[in-house]
Amino acid sequence: MALAAPLVAFAQVAALATAAPPAELHDAVVLGPKWAGAPRIRVAPIEVELDCRDVVRATQGDAETCLIAVRLHVTTRDTEPVVGAFWVGAAREVHVDVDGVDTDLRSPVPPELERYEAGTFRGPAFVRPGDVDMERATPFVVPPRSAAGEDRHEVVLHARVRLLPFERSLPDRIVASDAVLARHPLFATSAPRQAAGVVVVAPVRSVDATRSAEGLLHSGVVTARAPSSWVVEGRGDRACPAAVTGVDACGAPDVIEREDGGERVRVALASPLGNHLVFGARAETPPGPAVLTNGGPVLGAGYAFGREDGFRGRLAY
Numbered sequence: 001m002a003l004a005a006p007l008v009a010f011a012q013v014a015a016l017a018t019a020a021p022p023a024e025l026h027d028a029v030v031l032g033p034k035w036a037g038a039p040r041i042r043v044a045p046i047e048v049e050l051d052c053r054d055v056v057r058a059t060q061g062d063a064e065t066c067l068i069a070v071r072l073h074v075t076t077r078d079t080e081p082v083v084g085a086f087w088v089g090a091a092r093e094v095h096v097d098v099d100g101v102d103t104d105l106r107s108p109v110p111p112e113l114e115r116y117e118a119g120t121f122r123g124p125a126f127v128r129p130g131d132v133d134m135e136r137a138t139p140f141v142v143p144p145r146s147a148a149g150e151d152r153h154e155v156v157l158h159a160r161v162r163l164l165p166f167e168r169s170l171p172d173r174i175v176a177s178d179a180v181l182a183r184h185p186l187f188a189t190s191a192p193r194q195a196a197g198v199v200v201v202a203p204v205r206s207v208d209a210t211r212s213a214e215g216l217l218h219s220g221v222v223t224a225r226a227p228s229s230w231v232v233e234g235r236g237d238r239a240c241p242a243a244v245t246g247v248d249a250c251g252a253p254d255v256i257e258r259e260d261g262g263e264r265v266r267v268a269l270a271s272p273l274g275n276h277l278v279f280g281a282r283a284e285t286p287p288g289p290a291v292l293t294n295g296g297p298v299l300g301a302g303y304a305f306g307r308e309d310g311f312r313g314r315l316a317y
Helices: 007-018 170-174 179-183
Strands: 028-035 041-043 046-056 065-076 082-089 092-098 138-142 151-162 194-203 220-225 231-235 255-261 264-269 276-284 298-304 310-316
Touching: 028 065, 028 151, 046 194, 046 276, 065 194, 082 151, 092 138, 138 151, 151 194, 170 179, 220 231, 220 276
Parallel strands: 028 194, 046 220
Antiparallel strands: 028 082, 041 065, 046 065, 065 151, 082 138, 092 151, 194 276, 220 264, 231 276, 255 264, 298 310
């Protein structure tokens, strides 16, 4: 019997601070909606969709893209048009439809919509050519209510997010289902794959929660679609990357309803304890074939009891 001390594994875990940026840095980020002034407006649970079933084949050597949509059902009692805005990072071809019509706000953006929150949200670490960044608002206009009562409108943000080579963050690698990757999170090389994702940060105060079939309130719904061989994920608990959003404490939403089957995952998310609802979706391609994968060094030491007792050591790769 021998008692081994996996020193290298301890060193790998201790290297968290020097690990590569988390995979969420490649996700598209959507902040909002935020409204100008103090409108009498309410938003039904926000619906986020990521669709990779028909990956758009890029031209001129650019990365392939998936479709994303952030859908709002807005109820307004204002007698004047209401200006709102999203801030989008690491996505392309961004536009907003209101009641099925693409908005084109030519007037200057109201001062309170120049930034989502000054000095708080940093957005992606880098912006690739052709992608929008979060320095500029994407505004839209909700029409005023009719002569009496209140009106309901549909606001949809459309965009494309790139399908990029996916490298798991160190915490993800430590708990990976791939044994080689989990035992050697810094040194192992996993089979190549790509991923596309979106993270949405929305102010909870403007969202009206709705009761689910189980009677629980929820403020957001995530739907991810991809070919059946892909890995699709609707996320609440892991969709709070501080390095991306700058959110110090966003309170992970609770998954209260899950529908999983075939090419579609749908998750309803409850309101978190905090000012922001943070949730998203990701789709990953199946791992590519790998005949030989790199593992990592193994260093062990211990003591054996029995007829040939004594110290033992092991150094391997």
